[in-house]
Amino acid sequence: MAAPQETAPRVQNKKFFTVRTLLIILIILVLLTGLGVGGYIFYAGTTGTVRVAGPNPQKMATYSMGSLLVNLADPGGSNFMRLTPVLEYEQNKQNKKLGEELSQKKAALQDCIIRVIRKKKLTDVQPPESIDKVAAEIKEEVNKNLHEGEIYRVYFSEYLTQ
Secondary structure (H helix, E strand, O other), X not given: OOOOOOOOXXXXXXXXXXXXXXXXXXXXXXXXXXXXXXXXXXXXXXXXXXXXXXXXXXXXXXXXXXXXXEEOOOOOOOOEXXXXXXXXXXXXXXXXXXXXXXXXXXXXXXXXXXXXXXXOOHHHHOOOOHHHHHHHHHHHHHHHOOOOOXXXXXEEEXXXXX
8 A cells, every 4th residue: 555645744935025025125225325325425525625724825925025134122232133034925816916015015014024023132033932923923014014915924034143
């Protein structure tokens, strides 16, 4: 006699891609795409349009005021200072005619600088940290005398005291 055949239990044939599974996959893909696009827009927006405060370094121009020899305010009048200030400004719409104004008013601006330095004593201008203070004072006084724009910074190509 033939042995009864055992039949294997029937496994239900489940579909992996049901409607529910497809919807979950689709939602995850949409979220990931949205996050990717949002991240790209945020990153591109912050790195491409960041404007650094201050003037554009490529549009900067300088104007030398020439070498000035100034007696200092020390008693006895034996101390003096020799300096060559260089004025830096940005060439833009607001400062369009500033270069011409600096040329026209050079003598008046030199006098303005001499008056600032003339009030100083040797102890006011000799320490290395005093250079920034002197430059700031000169910048402030020069800007008071300008009408076509303003100076951004003052450099010294020569700064000697005795």
